Amino acid sequence: MLSQTLAITFLLFIGIFPNPDFKENSLYPVTSINPVSVTYDALIAKNGVLPSEEVFNLAIQGWDKMKDNLKSKILTVIDFSLPSTAKRMWIIDPEKGEILLNSVVSHGRNSGDLMAKTFSNIPESFKSSLGFYKTAETYSGKHGYSLRLDGLEKGFNDQARNRAIVIHGADYAKEDFAKSVGRLGRSLGCPALPTELSAQAIDLIKDGSLLFIFGKDDNYLAKSSLIKA
Template structure:
């Protein structure tokens, strides 16, 4: 099947299979396209519900580099270049090519209104932080069931735990809120999810998976070592 060929070719890219020669029986050699493109095109979902290829590519580059340090193969992608009214968070199983969950997600109150335009790693900035994180332990706090995050990129998000940047549910992060106000409500920097979806999302990604938050920030895009091919 074409889908199986896509997955096998992607696994070649991350070094699981040693033989680089793989062709489809009914089409052109599959090796004529790069593995990230094949992986992206193999994602199950409507085109409107997929992350952009640009953001997916950056996320996969980091995911590939972090393989040996991850306990879970699940990859979460958040695209803060999209408005908060868009479903801009995806939980993906890259090896199966499946989108497990697609949802709206809030950004920090000082990052912007409808659009997140400013980012910070500083405590009390109340801004979102870009880059790669690993998911850590769950706990029950003032927002209920929540998930701690550890930032992996010095200077961009390594203060996440000190800042109590976590994934949690919030009524202001629900689509109904956005319909009445014109945007989602905003957090103190946490990627907050709709209250009815947060527990499901947390259980999918907790305990050692990778999360990538993208934003249009020249400094991050230039300096991050994890998004370099």
């Protein structure tokens, strides 16, 4: 019953579920509730830990604007306002109301130690870049099975291809590493995942899904067009 209620609530939010009480092709005017909050609460009830509601809402805003240009409706959220010891990456199926994967993820070595504090779009900065990305093709490279990313936000992450910012597995991104060192190891800017989970994650999100990387950065929050209502 919860799954059915969640699905209907989310369809109301994204504007594709017709209200049978209105004439054909009219849409239900959701004005009395915040459907994102309802969806968030239902996801919490069903799946447990999620990113903060603020981060989730920002991710959903971008997803709603981009969903018609995506091959896959899967949404990945990385919250770099959390420490690297936390499971701060979520792969979400918004339409089914399910968390498909929750994992730790590394940030760039020049973004910070335990916490990612600074971000950059500049090549050779070795920092993480914020914003929305579209996942692209897979390949086998230095770190094995990897996933290319295309940054969608000019000035914030549109150099992702030039910088070779990809999703890949790394031994330094494992929780055991964090337990021994006090933080995850850091990448050259890539969102690196534990090697035992990386292939599963890549297969879930490859070929045209949306990835949102959040961080506490006033410049991004003020200027990103994808998170403005």
